[in-house]
Amino acid sequence: MEKLYFEIPGIARKEDAIDYIREFYEYQSDINGSGGLHHFTDNYESWLGKLEQDYTREPSEEKVPARTFFLVRDTDRRIVGMINIRLCLNERLSRYGGHMGYSIRPTERGKGYNKINLYLGLKVCDAHGIDKVFMDADLDNPASWKTMEALGGIRIREYYDDIYAHCTVVDYNIDVKKALKEHPEFEDMIRLVDPVF
Numbered sequence: 001m002e003k004l005y006f007e008i009p010g011i012a013r014k015e016d017a018i019d020y021i022r023e024f025y026e027y028q029s030d031i032n033g034s035g036g037l038h039h040f041t042d043n044y045e046s047w048l049g050k051l052e053q054d055y056t057r058e059p060s061e062e063k064v065p066a067r068t069f070f071l072v073r074d075t076d077r078r079i080v081g082m083i084n085i086r087l088c089l090n091e092r093l094s095r096y097g098g099h100m101g102y103s104i105r106p107t108e109r110g111k112g113y114n115k116i117n118l119y120l121g122l123k124v125c126d127a128h129g130i131d132k133v134f135m136d137a138d139l140d141n142p143a144s145w146k147t148m149e150a151l152g153g154i155r156i157r158e159y160y161d162d163i164y165a166h167c168t169v170v171d172y173n174i175d176v177k178k179a180l181k182e183h184p185e186f187e188d189m190i191r192l193v194d195p196v197f
Contacts, residue, residue: 002073002074002075002189003073003074003075003189003190003191004071004072004073004074004080004113004116004117004120004189004190004191005071005072005074005120005190005191005192005193006069006070006071006072006083006120006124006193007069007070007072007079007193008069008070009035009047009048009051009068009069009070010048011044011045011048013070013079014044014045016078016079017037017044017070017079018041018044019079020034020037020070020079020082020105021034021037021038021041022041023105023106023107024038024103024105024106026106027106027107029106030103031103032101032102032103033068033081033082033083033084033100033101033102033103034068034082034084034103035047035050035051035054035066035068035082035084036050037068037082051067051068054066054067054068055067059088059090060090061090061091061092062090063090064086064087064088064089064090064093065086065087065088066084066085066086066087067084067085067087067124068082068083068084068085069082069083069085069120069121069124070082071083071104071113071116071117071120073113074191078108079105080104080105080108080113081102081103081104081105081108081113081114081117082102082103083100083101083102083103083117083118083120083121084100084101084102085099085100085121085124085125086098086099086100087128087130088130089134094134096136096161096163096164096165096169097136097164098133098134098135098136098171099125099130099133099134099135100118100121100133100135102114102117102118102121102144102147104117109143114143114144114147115147115150115151115186116186116189116190117147118147118148118150118151119151119179119180119183119186119190120190122151122174122176122179122180123180125176126176126177126180130176131175131176131177132173132174132175132176133173133174133176134171134172134173135148135153135171135172135174136169136170136171136172137169137170137172138165138167138168138169138170139158139167139168139169139170140167140168145170145172148172148174149172151174151179151183152174152175152178152179152182152183153172153173153174154172154173154174155170155171155172156171156172156173157170157171158170158171159171
């Protein structure tokens with residue numbers, strides 16, 4: 001498998017990032033883990049400012065500090081995925097949403113990239129002292145929850161959410177250190193880039 005890495009969004013990626021979002025609209029696919037990029041396609045610079053505020057904010061019941069990354073393929077530097085990592089949880093996120101949201105662009109799915117996306121996300125969590133990650137997914141999105149299971153995710157709940165998702169949702173916990181220790185094979189598929197972690 002080709003190597004992948006996390007990249008902190010910057011101004012040089014403006015056209016690539018907008019193209020990433022455009023593909024989701026083209027394929028009529030849900031957009032997750034983009035840090036709200038789809039709301040800023042006409043003002044990318046403001047989105048970069050938002051990301052800086054997201055990373056440095058004080059946690060509250062309204063918002064928590066978070067980090068958003070592009071998942072980039074090393075060979076051609078194409079953005080193949082994104083991830084948004086919340087560095088702590090408030091009451092709402094501890095019930096719905098959890099620590100991470102992620103996505104792989106429609107034309108790059110089915111290649112195992114989201115496992116690498118999650119693996120790198122767990123490395124970020126580990127660097128920030130997060131020992132247990134809570135995540136959720138719609139039951140009718142097996143690609144998402146099977147990715148969690150592939151990294152040791154334990155299903156803790158399945159329920160119908162009539163507040164946020166309006167569908168059946170599955171909740172998972174992932175032991176971060178255990179997941180990283182038990183999946184050394186992913187180390188051959190990533191390129192670490194400082195100062196991402």
